Amino acid sequence: MLATKVIMDQGIHVEGINFFTGFCVEGHTHAIRKKDKEKQKRNNSLWVAEQLGIKLHIIDISEDYKDIVLNPKHGYGQNLNPCLDCKIFMVNQAKAWAFMEENGFDFIITGEVIGQRPKSQRLETMPIIARESGAEDRLLRPLCAKHLPPTVPEREGWVDREKLFDFHGRNRKPQMALANELGIDEYSQPAGGCCFLTDEHYSRKLADLWDARGERRYEVDDIMLLKVGRHIRPANNFKVIISREEGENNFLSGYKREFTTIKCLSHPGPLALVDGNPSDSDLELAARLVARYGKARSADKATLQIEPKGGEGFVIEVAPYPAEEIPEEWYV
Amino acid sequence: MTEQATHQLNTRRLLCPLPVIRTQEKIRELQPGDILEVTCTDPGALHDIPAWCRVHGHTVLGSRQDDLDIIITIRVEE
Ligand code: SF4
Numbered sequence: 001m002l003a004t005k006v007i008m009d010q011g012i013h014v015e016g017i018n019f020f021t022g023f024c025v026e027g028h029t030h031a032i033r034k035k036d037k038e039k040q041k042r043n044n045s046l047w048v049a050e051q052l053g054i055k056l057h058i059i060d061i062s063e064d065y066k067d068i069v070l071n072p073k074h075g076y077g078q079n080l081n082p083c084l085d086c087k088i089f090m091v092n093q094a095k096a097w098a099f100m101e102e103n104g105f106d107f108i109i110t111g112e113v114i115g116q117r118p119k120s121q122r123l124e125t126m127p128i129i130a131r132e133s134g135a136e137d138r139l140l141r142p143l144c145a146k147h148l149p150p151t152v153p154e155r156e157g158w159v160d161r162e163k164l165f166d167f168h169g170r171n172r173k174p175q176m177a178l179a180n181e182l183g184i185d186e187y188s189q190p191a192g193g194c195c196f197l198t199d200e201h202y203s204r205k206l207a208d209l210w211d212a213r214g215e216r217r218y219e220v221d222d223i224m225l226l227k228v229g230r231h232i233r234p235a236n237n238f239k240v241i242i243s244r245e246e247g248e249n250n251f252l253s254g255y256k257r258e259f260t261t262i263k264c265l266s267h268p269g270p271l272a273l274v275d276g277n278p279s280d281s282d283l284e285l286a287a288r289l290v291a292r293y294g295k296a297r298s299a300d301k302a303t304l305q306i307e308p309k310g311g312e313g314f315v316i317e318v319a320p321y322p323a324e325e326i327p328e329e330w331y332v
Numbered sequence: 333m334t335e336q337a338t339h340q341l342n343t344r345r346l347l348c349p350l351p352v353i354r355t356q357e358k359i360r361e362l363q364p365g366d367i368l369e370v371t372c373t374d375p376g377a378l379h380d381i382p383a384w385c386r387v388h389g390h391t392v393l394g395s396r397q398d399d400l401d402i403i404i405t406i407r408v409e410e
Contacts, residue, residue, distance in 0.1 A: 018349075020349055020350070020353060024349070042379055042380070042383070043348060043349055043352070043376070043379070043380045043383065046352075046380055046383040046384055046387065047383065049387045050383060050386060050387055053387075054387065055387055055388055056384070056387050058349050058352055058353050058356060058384070059353070060350070060353045224347070250400075251347075254345045
């Protein structure tokens with residue numbers, strides 16, 4: 001937001017690009033979980049674009065992004081976040097979009113600040129991003145430009161380098177002060193909280209998925225489902241995803257055709273999906289788990305409906321799994 | 333609503349920002365004056381699609397709820 005405003009104030013036309021990777025925190029989780037419904041559901045980048053009065057293009061890169069998550073050349077951060085490769089890829093995609101003839105932009109800006117993120121925003125990574133994205137010296141970082149060699153827009157005089165900044169490090173005070181000066185009162189800059197890949201629990205669920213499948217691959221639906229429900233894996237060949245509330249129930253019911261589903265008939269209870277290749281006895285175990293998470297939890301018996309993927313539905317009577325007997329390691 | 337939709341877009345089950353992305357892609361194919369009706373199920377779209385329209389200068393003519401569906405009507409501008 002700040003970087004854009006700084007450039008706009010030099011009389012330059014700026015438009016925003018926001019990428020959808022499939023791992024974005026915004027929107028999804030808030031939309032799914034009912035308890036979050038009261039929260040402001042705004043899309044942060046659209047909100048920023050509106051404040052700035054610029055167009056924002058949201059681009060779906062979720063398919064091509066898989067390769068970044070699966071094979072990051074520069075490795076992962078603390079969790080499964082391939083931040084450096086991700087930035088290179090996004091700048092590359094931004095470049096491809098911006099320099100297309102019909103869009104006709106001359107250069108790209110990012111809000112990066114040297115030293116703000118320990119791994120991906122360092123003095124050494126700045127030229128790597130510029131080079132490997134192919135943007136080279138048409139990539140300008142207005143907030144820390146004075147620490148970097150002049151780029152094309154500066155050399156050509158499109159942008160006045162003197163009016164750019166030399167921010168560095170994790171201290172955000174100078175940026176806050178600039179925001180104030182520019183009249184930006186609600187200053188929004190997410191501190192790494194915009195992507196599920198930085199989340200430890202989420203990364204664990206993703207790693208579990210790869211382990212269980214014996215190969216590192218995913219579909220966009222897989223990574224959406226990792227954001228929802230309670231995930232319990234009693235064995236390598238199957239996992240049960242149990243909804244935690246009504247919003248998740250609605251969301252999971254959208255997957256009825258692609259997964260085996262389980263729902264309690266005798267008592268109110270959640271909807272569950274079974275992922276993998278469960279045997280009949282696995283399904284019975286899954287049904288006992290699902291019963292445990294509904295009103296049947298203290299009953300001796302519960303009746304559940306199982307709709308196997310692509311098969312005939314049937315009704316089963318089971319004893320709900322006693323909560324204290326569910327092994328800790330089953331919880332993903 | 334007086335204006336009749338000339339185009340439809342179904343984004344049911346998709347979660348934000350996908351309904352916005354699909355709307356953006358669809359509008360790119362349309363002409364100024366066309367009326368697009370977007371059907372979605374993610375309540376977040378009720379906020380995001382109008383916000384996207386505002387930043388791109390398209391007009392939201394209205395929105396209504398029909399059971400689980402949310403229907404947003406947009407007039408494509410220049
Ligand atoms: S936090 Fe996520 S979106 Fe941001 S750079 Fe890292 S991997 Fe990419």
